[in-house]
Amino acid sequence: xxxxxxxxxxxxxxxxxxxxxxxxxxxxxxxxxxxxxxxxxxxxxxxxxxxxxxxxxxxxxxxxxxxxxxxxxxxxxxxxxxxxxxxxxxxxxxxxxxxxxxxxxxxxxxxx
Amino acid sequence: xxxxxxxxxxxxxxxxxxxxxxxxxxxxxxxxxxxxxxxxxxxxxxxxxxxxxxxxxxxxxxxxxxxxxxxxxxxxxxxxxxxxxxxxxxxxxxxxxxxxxxxxxxxxxxxxxxxx
Numbered sequence: 001x002x003x004x005x006x007x008x009x010x011x012x013x014x015x016x017x018x019x020x021x022x023x024x025x026x027x028x029x030x031x032x033x034x035x036x037x038x039x040x041x042x043x044x045x046x047x048x049x050x051x052x053x054x055x056x057x058x059x060x061x062x063x064x065x066x067x068x069x070x071x072x073x074x075x076x077x078x079x080x081x082x083x084x085x086x087x088x089x090x091x092x093x094x095x096x097x098x099x100x101x102x103x104x105x106x107x108x109x110x111x112x
Numbered sequence: 113x114x115x116x117x118x119x120x121x122x123x124x125x126x127x128x129x130x131x132x133x134x135x136x137x138x139x140x141x142x143x144x145x146x147x148x149x150x151x152x153x154x155x156x157x158x159x160x161x162x163x164x165x166x167x168x169x170x171x172x173x174x175x176x177x178x179x180x181x182x183x184x185x186x187x188x189x190x191x192x193x194x195x196x197x198x199x200x201x202x203x204x205x206x207x208x209x210x211x212x213x214x215x216x217x218x219x220x221x222x223x224x225x226x227x228x
Contacts, residue, residue, distance in 0.1 A: 034216070036155075043116075043203050043219035044155060089155060098143060098207070099157040099168050100217060 004092050006103030013110050019077040021106045023090035026071065030092040034100070035064065035075050038087045047088070048075070080110045114138045116220035118204050124226045125194055133189045133223045135204030144187045145205040145217060146179065148172070155203065161187065194227045201225075 006023045013019045023033075031052055036044035050057045050064040050073065057064045063076040077084055090103040117136045125131050137144050146158040159169040161179055178190045187206075191198055201224050205217040 036219075041221075043205075043221045045219065046216060049216065091155075098160050099145075099170070100147075100155075101157065102155040104154045 004090060004101050004103040006090050006106060008106060009104065010107045011109070013080045013108065015080065015082060015110055015112050017080050017110075019080045019084065019108055019110070020074060021088055021090070021108070022072065022074045023092075023103050024070075024072045025092050025101075027092070027094070027101075028071070029094040030101075032093045033064070033066065033073050034091050035062075036089045036091060036102075038089065038105075044089060077108075080108075082110045082112050084108060085110050116204055116206055116218055118202075118220040118223050120223060121221070122224045122226070124228065127196055127227055128193050131191050131194055131225065133191075133202050133204075133225070135187045135189075135220055136185050137187055137204065137206030138208075138218055139185070141206035141208050141218075143167075143207045143217075144179075144181070145207075146189045147203045147205065147219075148200040149203065149222075150200045158189070191225075194225075196227050199225055199227045 004023055004025045034049035035047045037047045038044045048059050048062045048064055050066050052068050055066050061078045066073045085108055088106045091100040093100050119134045123131055144161040147155050148158055149155045157170050159173045159179055160167045176192050180188050201222045203222045204220045207217045
């Protein structure tokens with residue numbers, strides 16, 4: 001019940017295209033859903049996060065869509081750039097605890 | 113911009129030896145965490161620490177592991193008797209106390225532990 005499932009495992013997108021990464025969770029106590037970006041040899045860096053009281057959050061080219069009834073959330077990267085090539089992790093946590101449960105990661109490659 | 117720092121960047125040790133991984137969290141943060149990432153796998157939670165005590169720990173964090181905040185700036189993870197399967201990247205993270213800020217965890221660059 002603590003798992004967060006992420007798909008796809010890898011994604012290749014042309015420059016200027018839209019990258020879409022999906023996550024699903026089971027634990028209804030989760031109420032905080034961040035996305036992290038990780039470059040090789042670096043730690044995960046917080047990209048954008050959402051709470052379940054809204055269905056969408058946008059920051060620049062990055063948008064999180066959240067579907068509470070389906071227990072799914074997704075990251076959309078608009079106008080994808082080669083510099084976006086990295087591994088993306090979705091995660092979830094609840095207020096009662098502070099541990100982050102991570103999805104399996106998506107390796108994104110944006111081709112020039 | 114404040115950041116979490118970790119030392120060493122790479123630690124090689126023999127099986128059965130003790131290792132201490134060090135972290136300096138962001139200075140005004142009050143919550144501290146350790147995660148690990150086995151090569152090619154997802155990031156896994158180990159332990160969280162607040163007010164000088166463990167607030168939550170995972171099944172991975174068994175008796176071989178311990179954490180400590182020995183002074184006002186450092187946060188350490190000790191593995192008493194390393195096993196081959198402890199080989200992984202270990203990430204320290206910290207978060208603040210403000211509403212909403214508590215969940216925003218900032219990660220360090222990691223320490224790669226190799227157990228031979």
